[in-house]
Amino acid sequence: MTINKQQLKEHQDYWDKGADIYDGIIDNEIMNDSYGKWEAILSKLLKDKPSLKILDVGTGPGFFSILLSRMGHQVTAIDSSPEMIAKANKNAIKYECDISIIQSDILDYKPTHSFDLIISRNVTWFLPNPVAVYERWHSWLGECGQVIIFDGNWNLFLTDPKEAALFKLAMQEAIAAGYVPYRTEEEISEGDHIALTLPLTYVKRPAWDIGLLTHIGFQQVTSLHGFDVELQSRPEQILNKYRPMFAIVADK
């Protein structure tokens, strides 16, 4: 999919506007018991390997970068949104982490060294060119490098009537259980509008990614499920029961 400058700017503006809200969510995640749960998930996946060179793609306010830096890894964090980068810089100082933080679109980024791990959370659903991005990730990894992608079929309900019916039901139940949307109606509608222009809104994941990563040359491409339940509040668990988070792990 080709994307023009105006669309790129629209995407950047969308995340710039969300930076304050995300920063609050991340701050909360660092302070509450999510932090320890994510640390346990990542430690298990990284098998306690020390001092890895890690690229955190679409770092937002920097949650994974802070966590991985505190675990002793050498982290480079990139994000295309200047406001998100400002939050990530602020948080790196606040939590006293030495992270290399770079404002760049993933497709413009030119790494100066290879990585042991490329990781992202809730970013790949937003990629206009996931094929090109996954190819680059393969080329940026060193020998024995690994990719770990956390994401979900967050917007499949916009393009699949069966998913739409399930999501509607889940939303009603979640609201009855106390779920309060953290974005305004206007922000939700802007997000939906952009999502409809993105290729991964139209495919079932992680099966789609697994096929592509294998085709690109990644080895032992696997997906993990079920780990996200304990990370969410009860209303969020209800909201997301038909669209759980998954993790994809792939070796170079």
Ligand SMILES: C[S@@+](CC[C@H](N)C(=O)[O-])C[C@H]1O[C@@H](n2cnc3c(N)ncnc32)[C@H](O)[C@@H]1O
């Ligand atoms: C939902 S937020 C997730 C932030 C963070 N990974 C987390 O889980 O807290 C998505 C982030 O991806 C960034 N992003 C989206 N597309 C990008 C791209 N093409 N290149 C770099 N960053 C991108 C956005 O600016 C935003 O900060």
